[in-house]
Amino acid sequence: MKRRNKIYLYMTIILMAVYVGLVTLLYFSECTDSSATIRTFGDAFWYSLVTLTTVGYGDLTPVTPLGHTVGVVFLLLSAGILMTLFGAVISFVTSEGLPFVMLGFQRKKNWYYFADYGAESNTLAANIYQEDPDAVIIYGEKREEQMEFPDYPCLFLSVSPARIIACKKNIGTKCKVFLMKENDIGVNSRAIDLHKLPVEVYARTTNGQDHLSGNINFFHSYDCCARQYWRSKPICSHENTIVIIGFGNYGRCILERAILTNIISVKQHVAYHIFGDSREFLAMHINLHEMFSLGEESDERDSLIFHDEFWETHHEILKQADRVIICPDDEPEGWSIFWRLHKYYKCRGQIDLHSNRKAPGVSYFGTNEEIYTPNQIMRTELNRAAIMINEIFCRSVSYPTLRWEELDDFHRESKIAAADHLLMKIRILLKDETVTEFTADTVKKAYQRYCEAKVSESMQDMYRRLDHMRWLRFYTFYNWNYGPVRDDTARQHPMMCPYAELTPEQKVERDASWELLGSIFAEL
Template sequence: MNNSKRNRIRNRILICMAVATLVVMLFLLAHVEQKASNSTIKTPLDALWYFLATVTTVGYGDVSPVTPFGKAMGIFFILLSCGFISILITSIIHFMNSSAILRARIFLARVDRWYIFDRYCPESVCLARQLSAMPEDNGFIFCGAEHQIRDLFKFRCIFTSLSVDNVLSICTSGKKNNSIPKPAVFLIGENEESNLKTALAISSADTDFESCRTVSASEAFNNGAASVTDPDKVQIYCRTCVRFQTPPKGLHTFDPSELTARAYWAENPLTRSEKNVILIGEGALINFLIEQAVLVNVFGPLLRCRYHIFSKNEESTRNSHTDESFMEDHPRITDVIDVVSVNTMVPPAEDPILMKNGIKSVSVEALQEESGEAPANDTLCFHEEHWDSNHACLETADRIIICSSSEMDNIRIAEKIRLLCPTMARLFIFGNDSIDGVSGFGSLRQLYTPERIMREELLRRAVALNEYYNSLQDDKYKKTCWEDLSMFSRRSNMAAADHMNTKIRILTGNLDRKTAVPIDPDTTVLAINNFRENTVDRELCRRIEHERWMRFHYMYGWRYGKERDNERRLHPLLVPFEQLTAKEQELDDISWELISTLQD
């Protein structure tokens, strides 16, 4: 028996004892008073009326004791009234905030689906507003937000002081109808450790919600206990930097920095004329921007780009080691793209020096001589010098992305670049606001959207890709449904789906467009027809997809092996396109054919 259940039993016993004592006292008062000739208390009901009038401090005076025992009881009732009012008010407030009231409000709301937020904050409000604009009649519950604007979303919004697990138990209890949409829980607080513990406790603890609060998240996850919330009924979206290899069912994680990078390259695609892109910043965001650029900006020989990364802080004499952290995470990426370290200590006349992990060290002057020419391969250039000491690189840049953690620092850097450098580059700064001539990205409105957080459209494309791949296999091949795929295979399909916009831009001839191509029926029909009718070179398309596929695998530590071994991350197709057989090259058509599913 846990402490919570033991306390409930003890409280009930105490309440029963108090009520029984009061009943005995009232009967004794009536029994003693009715013997007095001038007494107004004749029955237990009269005694109860006298008790209520006294402890509530009303004091009508129509009934009162006359015997010494009765007056002694009256003194006790008067002393008892000192705490009765406060206890009564506290009880009323507790009842108003109790699960019974919330249960009634949820039952009477009759919405199609509930969205539960762990807190009331700008992020949750932004996401809830966009969810409220959907055609379904959705309801929103904000936990730990008792005193907020009640009519924020008309009559579909509930604020409660109850915890997420209590609210979730109310929303899921008693619903046996499988047609009811799944409730969704959003854990989006800044304390990511707390978010993850709550998510794991909810998704992996025992079926008793009380034990969900007492069992540690790690213990519940390691023990593999039965899900406290049926995955067929609830989905949990947790803000955390942890990437699960095999997450608990129903648990989806997101990282704001990763969301920012995905949103940026989706809304601001690379154009044909952009050969030199500069990134200025530090931390997780710049690493995600690099990672997403490597995976999404794959155009083959149509477009090659140099990414210049400046991560040295202005106040520090040291580099923030973006190159080291990125290469530690993705040591095999040098097998498919070029990576150089721009070192001020290398003499200009020296040939590139090969360092560890396949990184070449070159001088600033040597890199500047090449900046005017298109690179033969996509290149990551990690600069050891501060961005302000390399004006030549800034002047030849086609795009500059400023992504430090401070919005004011980003604005200051952008204004300094425009003041000191005659650059024609497109300027982007990380922050909620844009300034004249500079585009902002990473605002809450851009990030906290249903598609970014829940990724339902991306998942739909990934599932369609897997089904299409299965349909092309013969009966001897073991077809694997989406639910049985490993997490890596799922991510691989999602990466292919993420590259869909790039493929459509290539097929429709929109490589010069500076904004995302709208995914509408006319565009998708044009794109798939151009692919099937060989309007765009079919071999070029296959080369681009094979290069994208290899980048993804090398990014996550795979390497060439004569036989495929998922445990050791070996794959026989991690070879140049020319070394593939004709049948193996045709496999790259699958992700291009997936464009046809967007017409549905």
């Protein structure tokens, strides 16, 4: 590209030199003739422009033989120059030239670069543009002729992120780069050396990692789907039996989120019946028996019951279920299960179907519009709440603690899991299971209820016990055990014990995630 630009530059210089030479020759050939109308260099320049543009006013004409010769040269060049200029303008408009000029005027805005254009990229870009009036959407590929143009302003530039960053010149906020294909960061040429650029990178993955290094962040569409599911369709106190059909990527993440966030009472006993291959899941999470009853229902704690048999054989479980979640990774298979359930089974509970297709009368979840949002992919609100929890925690304990920037990925995830449970805490405090969003009013009322209730030692003790239960489930899920002293390498922690065995100071630590409601209200 640089070599081609140099050739264009040299050609331009040569053409300009030839043009100036011809105008000069015309001037000197005419200025000495008494009958000439071209008397000055300006006259010669004006005659050349009128001739080359084929306007031909006729106000100035050469009279000398040499002047006539130069005039003929200008006449012959006029058509070629016009065609060249026209082609150059068309090339500039249709290639990278015009978009880069447009970008140059928008350096102070927020740039979002997508490595390629697809359904997921289009949905996220549309949501970004709707939320951010200063968004500049850039796709790193050429627009195909048969492609329908998006409903929002955007640029299609087949260039690397490095060229885009060079154009931005570190003005305004950092450019955000999105790799929307699964595990794309390992194979996409656009991802090379991204860690060296002053950008924030969000790459879609399936490997379960949230962070790589510095500016590289991962997101999981399956986990985003599960988070959105339990947020929009929260578990209710009357639900004791939940069936999950399909235990691929979506089913696994839905169960994981249920384990980590569906804590609404210290006395709850929800039975999760899971249909699908669970061998890998159980092999990884070897300590689940510490917090759950495995294989059989319990009246004292939640149960995880994995079925190797076909779901079709368990009529009684489906009949008694308060909720059936259909979530195989193959969407057509999910629809097939949905229709068979309706046709042949008695289901008193709600049936939720994972589907990107919307249909009337169907309780569906996991559409692209729900999953690919800035808040889901970049986790801005969730991360901000997690940082607040860590700050409150640091202030509430007497021993040395780490700031957010110093935490490793696991302990950051621990704070994020606490933030994930905030909406559930609001429902508990307000005794309102219909709340699905944070608003200033709901947060204010919830925090007021908490302040009023914690005056009672028994109520405060109950709140602490509930959050300790949530905390235990998180650490158990990641295979931690009890140890007299904390040892991150051995995954041992002195608080991995029943609530009654905690020290007074350890019990106070559980207040941080409840006190966060006050900080969130102040911010809202």
